[in-house]
Amino acid sequence: MRSITVDLGERSYPIHIGSGLLRKIGERCREAGIPLRSPLLVVSDSEVAPRYLAEVEASLHEQGYSVVSHVIPAGEASKSLTVYEEVITTAIQAGLDRSSAVLALGGGVVGDLAGFVAASYMRGIGFIQIPTTILAHDSSVGGKVAVNHPLAKNMVGAFYQPMMVLYDLDTLSTLPPRQVSSGLAEVVKHGLILDREFAYWCREHAEDLLALDAEALGYALERGCAIKAVVVGNDEREQGQRAILNLGHTIGHAIEAVGGYGKFLHGEAIAIGMAGSALLAAKLGRDQAIYEDTVSMLSALSLPVRLPAEYNEDELMDAMMHDKKFKEGKMTFIVPDSIGAVSIVNDVQQSDVREVIAQLKKEGSPW
Numbered sequence: 001m002r003s004i005t006v007d008l009g010e011r012s013y014p015i016h017i018g019s020g021l022l023r024k025i026g027e028r029c030r031e032a033g034i035p036l037r038s039p040l041l042v043v044s045d046s047e048v049a050p051r052y053l054a055e056v057e058a059s060l061h062e063q064g065y066s067v068v069s070h071v072i073p074a075g076e077a078s079k080s081l082t083v084y085e086e087v088i089t090t091a092i093q094a095g096l097d098r099s100s101a102v103l104a105l106g107g108g109v110v111g112d113l114a115g116f117v118a119a120s121y122m123r124g125i126g127f128i129q130i131p132t133t134i135l136a137h138d139s140s141v142g143g144k145v146a147v148n149h150p151l152a153k154n155m156v157g158a159f160y161q162p163m164m165v166l167y168d169l170d171t172l173s174t175l176p177p178r179q180v181s182s183g184l185a186e187v188v189k190h191g192l193i194l195d196r197e198f199a200y201w202c203r204e205h206a207e208d209l210l211a212l213d214a215e216a217l218g219y220a221l222e223r224g225c226a227i228k229a230v231v232v233g234n235d236e237r238e239q240g241q242r243a244i245l246n247l248g249h250t251i252g253h254a255i256e257a258v259g260g261y262g263k264f265l266h267g268e269a270i271a272i273g274m275a276g277s278a279l280l281a282a283k284l285g286r287d288q289a290i291y292e293d294t295v296s297m298l299s300a301l302s303l304p305v306r307l308p309a310e311y312n313e314d315e316l317m318d319a320m321m322h323d324k325k326f327k328e329g330k331m332t333f334i335v336p337d338s339i340g341a342v343s344i345v346n347d348v349q350q351s352d353v354r355e356v357i358a359q360l361k362k363e364g365s366p367w
């Protein structure tokens with residue numbers, strides 16, 4: 001097992017990454033000081049629960065915890081205010097108190113939703129992330145928790161750090177191939193924003209990563225978590241530099257909202273968004289090679305880099321203007337300066353964004 005610390009003073013916490021961690025969860029909760037008399041709530045989804053929930057519950061019971069589990073339907077549509085209310089109802093009925101904790105067993109959907117439950121139930125109780133997707137190396141670290149609104153992604157949420165992240169890499173072996181690629185989009189994003197060598201490494205090792213080779217995947221996820229931990233440690237509430245983690249998300253979030261949540265997976269939408277940011281970079285005078293390298297990296301990871309023709313430009317622009325990245329009448333984009341370095345550009349012209357969208361659609365279907 002390897003551990004990385006997210007350094008946030010009194011809110012610091014460890015990310016434990018390794019094999020066989022699910023069966024140790026009970027012990028970890030005891031070590032973290034979660035009292036036995038307060039019930040725990042495990043939130044999971046309909047794909048993850050049949051595979052991994054029993055092991056988690058058994059580990060908690062073994063230590064003497066009383067546990068209630070709430071299983072949501074798998075998929076992005078569950079990151080909603082409706083499902084949020086259902087989970088809160090379970091928490092109240094199960095008698096969770098202010099010393100209780102919520103454990104998120106699943107991908108980013110479960111993590112973001114359960115995290116918002118933990119942040120808001122009785123104004124905040126304990127929270128533990130148990131990620132089971134590649135993508136969740138990103139979502140389980142950093143404390144952004146939220147649910148979606150039909151008009152805009154992650155619109156209702158909070159900054160709320162977990163007490164720990166327990167990343168059992170054994171769970172990743174059951175991920176469907178499309179989810180593997182989607183998760184790798186955020187992995188390569190961490191290279192594209194801050195680590196040139198790592199970004200090219202991802203392209204070189206794309207086949208190993210797609211095949212879930214344990215050594216390659218372990219290295220990639222550790223590197224991704226480490227980069228994220230540093231950025232969050234320096235700017236927890238996105239007052240400045242944390243915004244670089246949003247590379248590809250200005251267009252990506254709009255694609256998710258306009259297409260209907262779940263049509264494109266989050267990582268797929270962000271891949272198209274990262275291709276768009278690289279096109280914008282060329283429009284703003286950066287080297288065209290950035291776009292070519294970005295697209296070759298994403299394509300090697302079996303990710304889309306084009307937008308289907310049916311996506312309406314006005315609807316996408318409208319969605320972008322409801323996003324958190326639209327402030328004081330201006331649109332923010334994270335723009336690559338080179339592979340491994342980006343700038344936060346706060347005054348992107350809408351006409352440039354429209355041209356980028358048109359270009360992303362030019363060659364038709366992304367696959």
Ligand SMILES: NC(=O)c1ccc[n+]([C@@H]2O[C@H](COP(=O)([O-])OP(=O)(O)OC[C@H]3O[C@@H](n4cnc5c(N)ncnc54)[C@H](O)[C@@H]3O)[C@@H](O)[C@H]2O)c1
Nearest residue numbers: 047074107108109110132133135138139144171174175266
């Ligand atoms: N909070 C953040 O900082 C942050 C960062 C990145 C993404 N996100 C959010 O994360 C979400 C996407 O996360 P995701 O890609 O993990 O999606 P997800 O949680 O929907 O999981 C993807 C799919 O894989 C299934 N699954 C999960 N683990 C599995 C396993 N081990 N074996 C088999 N199937 C498994 C799930 O049931 C689901 O169908 C989006 O809502 C995105 O906005 C948040």
Ligand SMILES: O=C(O)C(=O)C[C@@H](O)[C@H](O)[C@H](O)COP(=O)(O)O
Nearest residue numbers: 138142144153154242245246249324
């Ligand atoms: O942690 C962050 O900060 C990120 O931006 C990570 C993103 O990958 C993630 O999708 C995040 O949820 C987007 O945040 P938002 O503030 O744009 O909703």
Ligand SMILES: [Zn+2]
Nearest residue numbers: 186249266270
């Ligand atoms: Zn993301």
